Amino acid sequence: MSLPNPMIKRPDVVIIGTGAAGGVLAKELSTRGLKVVALEMGPFLTTRRFDQDELRVMHTPGYVQYDQPNTYRKTATDKAEVAHSIHMQSVVGGSTLHYTGISWRLHESDFKERSLFGAVENADVQDWPIDYWDLEHYYEKAEYEIGVSGLAGANPFDPPRRKPYPMPPVARTCSGALADLAAQKLGWHAYPTPLAITSRPYDGRPAVMNCGFCEGYVCTIQARSSILVTMIPKALKTGNCEIRANSCAREITVDENGLVDGVVYLDEKMTEHKIEARVVILCCNGIHTPRLLLMSKSTLFPDGLANRSGKVGRHLMFNYYQTARGFFDNDLNEYKGVMDSRVIQDFYDPNPAKNGFFGGGVLEPRGDGETISFANLNMPRLRRWGSERKKWIMDNYTRQMVALTSMESMSQEANAIDLDPEVKDKWGLPVPRVTYNVHSNEHKLGDFFRERAKELLQAAGARQVVASPNFFPQGDAHLLGTCRMGIDPKTSVVNRFNQSHDVKNLFMVDGSSFVTSGKSNPTLTIQALAFRCADYIVSQMKQLNIG
Amino acid sequence: MDVSRITRRRFLSGAAKVAGGVITLGALTRQGVVSAQTAGEGYAFQHLTAEEGKTLIALCERIFPRDANGPGATDARAYFYIDGGFGDRYREDLETYRKGLAALNAYCQATRTSVFAGLSADEQEKALIELDKRETPTAWPSDVGISGLSFLRMVISHTMEGMFSDPSYGGNHDRIGWKLIKFPGRAPFGYDPPFGYYDMTIPETQYPEFKPYAGPMKSRIVGQPDPKKGKK
Numbered sequence: 025m026s027l028p029n030p031m032i033k034r035p036d037v038v039i040i041g042t043g044a045a046g047g048v049l050a051k052e053l054s055t056r057g058l059k060v061v062a063l064e065m066g067p068f069l070t071t072r073r074f075d076q077d078e079l080r081v082m083h084t085p086g087y088v089q090y091d092q093p094n095t096y097r098k099t100a101t102d103k104a105e106v107a108h109s110i111h112m113q114s115v116v117g118g119s120t121l122h123y124t125g126i127s128w129r130l131h132e133s134d135f136k137e138r139s140l141f142g143a144v145e146n147a148d149v150q151d152w153p154i155d156y157w158d159l160e161h162y163y164e165k166a167e168y169e170i171g172v173s174g175l176a177g178a179n180p181f182d183p184p185r186r187k188p189y190p191m192p193p194v195a196r197t198c199s200g201a202l203a204d205l206a207a208q209k210l211g212w213h214a215y216p217t218p219l220a221i222t223s224r225p226y227d228g229r230p231a232v233m234n235c236g237f238c239e240g241y242v243c244t245i246q247a248r249s250s251i252l253v254t255m256i257p258k259a260l261k262t263g264n265c266e267i268r269a270n271s272c273a274r275e276i277t278v279d280e281n282g283l284v285d286g287v288v289y290l291d292e293k294m295t296e297h298k299i300e301a302r303v304v305i306l307c308c309n310g311i312h313t314p315r316l317l318l319m320s321k322s323t324l325f326p327d328g329l330a331n332r333s334g335k336v337g338r339h340l341m342f343n344y345y346q347t348a349r350g351f352f353d354n355d356l357n358e359y360k361g362v363m364d365s366r367v368i369q370d371f372y373d374p375n376p377a378k379n380g381f382f383g384g385g386v387l388e389p390r391g392d393g394e395t396i397s398f399a400n401l402n403m404p405r406l407r408r409w410g411s412e413r414k415k416w417i418m419d420n421y422t423r424q425m426v427a428l429t430s431m432e433s434m435s436q437e438a439n440a441i442d443l444d445p446e447v448k449d450k451w452g453l454p455v456p457r458v459t460y461n462v463h464s465n466e467h468k469l470g471d472f473f474r475e476r477a478k479e480l481l482q483a484a485g486a487r488q489v490v491a492s493p494n495f496f497p498q499g500d501a502h503l504l505g506t507c508r509m510g511i512d513p514k515t516s517v518v519n520r521f522n523q524s525h526d527v528k529n530l531f532m533v534d535g536s537s538f539v540t541s542g543k544s545n546p547t548l549t550i551q552a553l554a555f556r557c558a559d560y561i562v563s564q565m566k567q568l569n570i571g
Numbered sequence: 572m573d574v575s576r577i578t579r580r581r582f583l584s585g586a587a588k589v590a591g592g593v594i595t596l597g598a599l600t601r602q603g604v605v606s607a608q609t610a611g612e613g614y615a616f617q618h619l620t621a622e623e624g625k626t627l628i629a630l631c632e633r634i635f636p637r638d639a640n641g642p643g644a645t646d647a648r649a650y651f652y653i654d655g656g657f658g659d660r661y662r663e664d665l666e667t668y669r670k671g672l673a674a675l676n677a678y679c680q681a682t683r684t685s686v687f688a689g690l691s692a693d694e695q696e697k698a699l700i701e702l703d704k705r706e707t708p709t710a711w712p713s714d715v716g717i718s719g720l721s722f723l724r725m726v727i728s729h730t731m732e733g734m735f736s737d738p739s740y741g742g743n744h745d746r747i748g749w750k751l752i753k754f755p756g757r758a759p760f761g762y763d764p765p766f767g768y769y770d771m772t773i774p775e776t777q778y779p780e781f782k783p784y785a786g787p788m789k790s791r792i793v794g795q796p797d798p799k800k801g802k803k
Contacts, residue, residue, distance in 0.1 A: 075757075076758065076759065078735070079732055079737060132792055135792075136792040140792060155790040157789055175778060177778060177780060178778035178779075178781075184784035184786065185784055186784050188781050195764040196764070197766055198770045200770070201770040201773040202769050202773070204776050205769075205773045208776070214776065215776075232761075233760060234761045234762045234763070234764070234766070235758040235760075235762065236761075237758070352769075354767070354769065355753075355767040355768050356766075356769060357767040358767075359754055360758075360766040361762070361764070395735040395754055396731050396735045396736060399734065399735055407700075408727050409633070409634040409723075409730075410634070410636065410696065411638045411640070414636065414638070414640060414643070414751075418640060418751050421753070
């Protein structure tokens with residue numbers, strides 16, 4: 025089955041990136057009649073290309089993952105070293121091809137943390153310029169259009185919602201059942217994880233089959249509601265959208281009025297092309313959106329496009345996380361089922377005055393069915409080889425689970441993405457340089473949540489619990505904050521509709537517009553922002569304000 | 572089933588065409604039982620010499636040994652997986668393997684009586700314990716370019732891949748690795764619940780019924796003032 029991919033010579037809109045946001049915008053704008061070209065630096069693969077093969081998918085660099093290097097340094101005074109610390113997929117559909125699919129809404133408090141909890145020393149925590157009700161309708165739209173399963177009303181901490189989820193939750197796994205047990209004992213509230221995975225046939229796709237090759241794998245039956253199987257086919261069907269795969273954007277060009285007029289990109293043969301457009305939308309993830317802006321220098325924008333504030337690339341946030349692994353007496357068989365079937369949000373909004381730290385986090389008890397990774401797992405006081413290791417693998421592979429905790433990162437201006445002055449990628453372009461130092465508050469959060477993870481596993485009856493050590497992330501899969509949304513053009517990059525403050529026909533829609541990181545799992549919010557931005561673009565074009 | 576005989580027939584036939592050496596058959600069976608040590612014999616290595624291959628087989632076997640709990644790396648043909656990998660995913664590691672295997676033999680000869688494959692299982696294990704340390708022992712040749720620990724770690728991780736990867740890559744022969752850990756492998760048609768002991772025995776939580784929100788669509792939280800509005 026190959027999808028039609030029409031050729032669009034003169035697009036109205038060029039979208040760069042086809043992931044969580046780019047796919048939504050391509051579908052929304054093309055269905056409303058705009059001619060769209062979506063550039064994707066990775067290949068356009070169909071579902072049949074993917075398989076249930078741990079070695080190939082998990083242990084082959086560059087299979088679909090972004091395999092180009094970045095550099096990393098802790099602070100601006102350090103020399104950056106080459107690293108591969110950015111986790112994203114470069115392929116049509118982006119990282120939604122392999123994500124866990126956890127799709128909850130941000131809480132009302134997430135948008136107003138500064139007002140609620142006050143300032144944080146050595147950090148730049150601000151309120152969002154929008155609030156929950158600006159997005160509520162779009163959250164709902166994303167849940168129905170993308171296809172999210174879940175149980176409304178089950179999480180007492182959930183923000184208000186007007187509609188239930190379009191599908192009931194998927195089957196509970198053993199790690200989910202143990203989370204239920206532990207939560208009951210501890211007085212916490214475990215609830216079915218909202219997942220972008222079908223629990224019944226939905227929108228022409230089959231129900232999940234619980235094969236267990238879930239996070240990190242590409243779903244072989246299209247039960248995961250990835251952009252590749254939800255938005256892209258609908259966009260292409262309109263005849264108004266062309267996906268140009270293997271096309272790496274190099275520069276966004278501006279005209280003499282300071283408006284963007286097109287995009288220069290390299291195709292797979294490294295041939296340079298220029299495509300003109302009335303509106304350009306960057307959806308390249310929190311890493312590549314600022315990088316592309318910084319690569320687009322001109323006389324009007326000597327510090328990079330849309331960067332009069334000097335804030336492009338600043339305020340980089342991840343979702344800091346801690347894990348503990350629990351070993352049990354009976355079989356969990358976590359190689360079956362979705363990765364994550366229960367979430368606990370009892371510690372979402374801890375009170376800084378009471379706890380001595382700012383922000384909160386979530387617990388995501390989950391399974392881990394990988395065999396090779398498990399065999400190589402670093403365990404205290406256990407050799408990685410020999411009869412003892414062999415027996416340990418045999419005894420424990422089916423009897424273990426992970427309590428992942430994920431938490432808020434503090435927005436710090438010094439944490440940033442910029443262009444590495446030396447290292448180039450395979451297109452000959454400067455690689456992103458990550459500068460990231462963990463805020464002391466994150467370590468406090470980490471310590472708190474590591475204890476909660478251990479507590480959960482112990483309450484669930486684990487015979488052994490092993491917690492991960494504290495660590496300094498050099499990168500992550502959640503790349504946020506680097507084109508911050510705000511009202512003031514001096515301190516932010518995009519306005520409340522993801523429109524550049526400096527260039528009105530330029531939009532940045534992805535994790536980069538996040539003002540605060542939330543606690544984890546930004547994708548549904550990115551998708552909601554994209555649906556909202558599409559409405560805004562259409563209204564602005566209608567009024568001839570842009571384009 | 573005599574594993575060694577199949578291996579031998581399958582690979583001796585192609586031996587003349589390949590660059591690497593063929594391991595000659597030693598004492599194949601003792602009282603009719605194929606020992607794990609000899610199961611790899613007869614395999615014509617595609618990229619390693621016979622001597623290197625012999626060392627690799629012994630090393631993989633010590634990493635994931637056949638023991639009272641079941642078959643090991645030689646039975647699962649982890650060496651076959653790694654050797655095949657040199658033509659593909661491990662192309663860049665071939666030189667490191669060559670040097671590392673030679674260094675392992677040199678180390679064993681300097682500290683013991685024989686090359687690695689010639690040592691008893693106990694002595695092999697002791698040698699590996701010595702190398703499984705941050706500080707590389709002085710007897711490990713200094714010109715290898717890789718420490719004893721890093722080399723060992725690399726072979727461990729490749730051996731585990733040879734144990735647990737899809738059998739189509741040449742290792743995990745007869746799904747030996749997967750059977751040991753009770754992993755069924757690919758599941759193209761998935762599973763139905765219950766999945767294990769705990770989802771079967773722990774009752775589902777009863778959640779309150781969902782009541783659609785019908786209040787004002789306005790945040791209950793007052794945010795920071797808009798700086799633009801402040802200026803007016």
